[in-house]
Amino acid sequence: MRLPKFDYLKPRTVDEACSLLSEHKGEANVIAGSTALLTYIKHRLLTPKYVIGLKGIPGLDYINYDGKGGLKIGALTTLHALNTSPLIRERYHILSQAAAQVGVPPLRYMGTLGGNLCLDTRCLYYNQSYSWRRVRPLCFKAGGELCHVVRGGERCYAVYQGDLAPALIGLGAKVRLVRTSGERIIPLNEFFTGRGESPNILEPDEILTEVQIPPPPEQSCGAYHKLRIRRAMDFPLAGVAVVLAMDGKICREAKIILNAVSSAPFEVREAEEMLRGKRIGDGVIEEVAEEIFKRARPVANLSIDADYRRKMVRVLFKRAVKQALSAKS
């Protein structure tokens, strides 16, 4: 699979990158670790005239912590750096665990935090080569008027399969988005649209530059478990992130984020309510698992059965909550 012709631009600052995106609106894409975008271009899902390489921009690769402001991570920080940072492992263990489960080591050396958050949604019928796709009519995500998965469906059901987002939402993360006209800081759960066609709110000339996480609350713990057939490499076929703040044996605060069963990671607030103020015993865990199962509505657009993915959500939650609690003690 050869890449089609494009020009490669190498801005030296974020401002320059945003200007280039603005100048070449509609004809440019950015690459950071270059592990995701090049595959899209090889499949002709995207055919930019300009590829803007962000790797050369200094000052976007950092992990800074202070007790008051919490953690600030530059968007070009690699997944490997996230996974091996002693600071993150100690204070935000769920993030370290999530980063360790992305892909394989070479992809973690190349891939970045920003790139993983901005991953496009995926579907069996979309992420295929040009020759595979051209025998079928265009789907919603590709600019057409139907869905190949849900016959008669009226929207795109493509799945969000990034692994860092659920952990970061659980940690209360915010993202800094920069464009030529200024910048904004948005809670990460509001960054995602829930729409398969366009999963996040980035404007065409906007770049995600930083992730901010508040200091961990007292007695907090968390875990992220993802479903995949192999023990490495694959995108999640389902995922559950659990972040808890405990008061001894009582749960003070809970965040439960369901991943890879819809077009965005989402908080299951009803399940969180069921944990708040309670002692987390087997009975409560079963009830909460059932609630999460009810809220998960995957469709048949990944490589395994949607039914199985849905059932596994219960198992992933139980594993995550038990691991989080045992790590804490």
Added chain:
Amino acid sequence: MGRRIIKLRVNGEDYELMIAPQRTLLEVLREDLELTGTKEGCEDGTCGACTVLLDGKPIRSCLLLAVEAEGKDILTIEGLAQGERLHPLQEAFISNGAIQCGFCTPGMILTAKALLDENPSPTEEEIREAICGVLCRCTGYVKIVEAIMAAPKERKWQNIL
């Protein structure tokens, strides 16, 4: 803009090449430098046959634009042997029967080198984790893991930096 001159440092040697921006490092290594030891497998980053070391770390050369490899130290499988003398990893792979068709072998050996350079006595679990990014359809991995466990004990290892 089109083609431009880039400098690549491959196996300790500097090359000045005229390269179009959409060429991947894999293509440039194989076609422009005729270093065909690095293989083209899946072309989308999933198989690991294209693995080379970039500043000592294994990466997917099929997913790296050649223009982005400037200023880095690139090591391909051709860079391991010194003339007729094979690297201890290569010796270990041969003597442990870790090679069948040989297609995954360059990626496996380079990944193993990166591991052993950082962790000279890995456990079996650590080896399996390190090579999880390279697929082998022939061997079932057992001999490959044995070869990597055996390599550090090769006497020659002490002479290799």
